Amino acid sequence: xxxxxxxxxxxxxxxxxxxxxxxxxxxxxxxxxxxxxxxxxxxxxxxxxxxxxxxxxxxxxxxxxxxxxxxxxxxxxxxxxxxxxxxxxxxxxxxxxxxxxxxxxxxxxxxxxxxxxxxxxxxxxxxxxxxxxxxxxxxxxxxxxxxxxxxxxxxxxxxxxxxxxxxxxxxxxxxxxxxxxxxxxxxxxxxxxxxxxxxxxxxxxxxxxxxxxxxxxxxxxxxxxxxxxxxxxxxxxxxxxxxxxxxxxxxxxxxxxxxxxxxxxxxxxxxxxxxxxxxxxxxxx
Numbered sequence: 001x002x003x004x005x006x007x008x009x010x011x012x013x014x015x016x017x018x019x020x021x022x023x024x025x026x027x028x029x030x031x032x033x034x035x036x037x038x039x040x041x042x043x044x045x046x047x048x049x050x051x052x053x054x055x056x057x058x059x060x061x062x063x064x065x066x067x068x069x070x071x072x073x074x075x076x077x078x079x080x081x082x083x084x085x086x087x088x089x090x091x092x093x094x095x096x097x098x099x100x101x102x103x104x105x106x107x108x109x110x111x112x113x114x115x116x117x118x119x120x121x122x123x124x125x126x127x128x129x130x131x132x133x134x135x136x137x138x139x140x141x142x143x144x145x146x147x148x149x150x151x152x153x154x155x156x157x158x159x160x161x162x163x164x165x166x167x168x169x170x171x172x173x174x175x176x177x178x179x180x181x182x183x184x185x186x187x188x189x190x191x192x193x194x195x196x197x198x199x200x201x202x203x204x205x206x207x208x209x210x211x212x213x214x215x216x217x218x219x220x221x222x223x224x225x226x227x228x229x230x231x232x233x234x235x236x237x238x239x240x241x242x243x244x245x246x247x248x249x250x251x252x253x254x255x256x257x258x259x260x261x262x263x264x265x266x267x268x269x270x271x272x273x274x275x276x277x278x279x280x281x282x283x284x285x
Contacts, residue, residue, distance in 0.1 A: 023116035027191055027269040027285050033090035033099070038268060040078040046272035048074040048282070049109045051101040051143075052191055052265050055129065055242035056114030057092035058135055058249030058258025064185045064239065065092055065261045067128030067136035067145040067164060068101075068246030070081065071120030072277040074107035086268075089113050091242060091261035092249070101264035111139070114248050114261055118144075124278065129159070129166045129216075131248055133258065134203055135188035135225055135239075137164030137216045138246030141196035141278035144189065145246075146216055156188070156203035156216050162196035162278070164189030165216035167225045167240055169248045170206025185250030187225030189216035193267040196264045196278035197221050213250070218243045225250065226259060 024043045030036055033054070040047070053068030068089065078084065089099030089111070098113035100106060102121070112123035118127040120139065129136030129145035134156045137145030143161020149169065156166035167186030189200035197220035206213030206228055215225030223243035228250045239252035239259035249259030275281040 006084040022131045024270065025285060029265065029266060029267045030086050030088045031265045033088050033263045036086040038086050039083045039085045040080050041177060042080050043079060044080055044270045047076050047078055047268050047270045048272040048275055048277055049103040049268050050193055050277050051103060051109050051111040052138060052246040053100045053111035053113040054089035054091040054098035054264040055138065055188065055246045055248040055261030056095060056098040057261050058185060058239040058251045062147055064119065064131040064133055064135045064251040064258065065242060066114035066116060066131040067138040067188045067247030067248045068098065068114050069112040069118045069120040069128045070139040070141065070191055071109050071111045071125035072123035073122040074212050075272045081254040086266050088266055089264035091263045093114065093260050095186035098261050101266050103266055111264055126161050126163050128246065133169030133251055134167030134185040134213065135242050135248035135250045137166045137188040137200050137219065138222060139163050140191060140219050146200065146202060153205050153207065155205045158202045159200040159219040160214055162220035163200060164191050164243060164247055165202045167216045168203030168205050168213035170213045170228060175248040182214060184228040184252055185239050186213040186215040187242040187250045188247040189218040189225050190222035190243035190245045190247040190262050191219045192221030193265055194221060195282040215240050215243060221235055
């Protein structure tokens with residue numbers, strides 16, 4: 001559900017404006033997949049927006065999910081009392097393709113859903129990390145999410161520009177009576193909505209039958225990816241889920257179920273002339 005945070009009018013001088021005019025400071029976050037209508041509050045004529053696309057599903061075998069991309073745009077003109085569309089992309093599952101998230105329309109500001117051809121629209125942002133065995137990390141504010149490594153067992157890669165890290169992967173430990181080929185992956189880290197922070201860490205390496213592969217770390221305050229399975233019968237267990245927001249799911253074994261990708265999100269802050277992504281006054285409220 002959307003979260004609305006509004007602090008009362010404050011002096012415009014606090015933002016470098018002269019005179020006695022006042023401006024309203026606030027934000028609204030949408031973190032549940034769906035379509036919404038945002039109404040510009042009284043006195044709000046400029047907003048800045050960040051959008052993160054949903055991460056994709058981790059298929060069985062060698063196909064984990066890619067991270068959702070992040071796009072932002074600052075100082076967007078709005079009219080008080082008018083409504084604007086907000087779309088939050090769902091994370092990928094075995095039945096759902098990951099969707100993009102956007103504000104107003106997909107050509108204004110958009111975070112693309114997890115894909116092997118990632119994209120975003122806006123003034124800036126970052127691409128989601130590509131999948132292999134571990135899930136890809138969500139895109140950052142000024143760099144890309146960590147891409148999973150194409151070998152197994154292997155650790156993930158850290159994100160850049162505040163993006164999420166990719167999940168680690170495990171591999172074969174012989175003897176293993178129930179399988180001849182195995183790979184399992186952890187989920188990729190997500191990305192937060194309150195401006196650029198630290199990069200998400202790389203997920204740790206796993207060992208079949210012994211150590212779970214570690215999920216990629218969340219970037220900019222986002223959620224960590226879930227761990228991968230570590231047993232010979234892991235083909236009956238889901239791969240690691242992607243971290244909020246936009247982390248890609250990890251693969252699971254040779255067959256079986258992969259981890260779900262995480263939902264995307266959209267955050268709107270105002271006044272957009274003074275609160276600017278990636279990092280100028282975009283914390284709370």
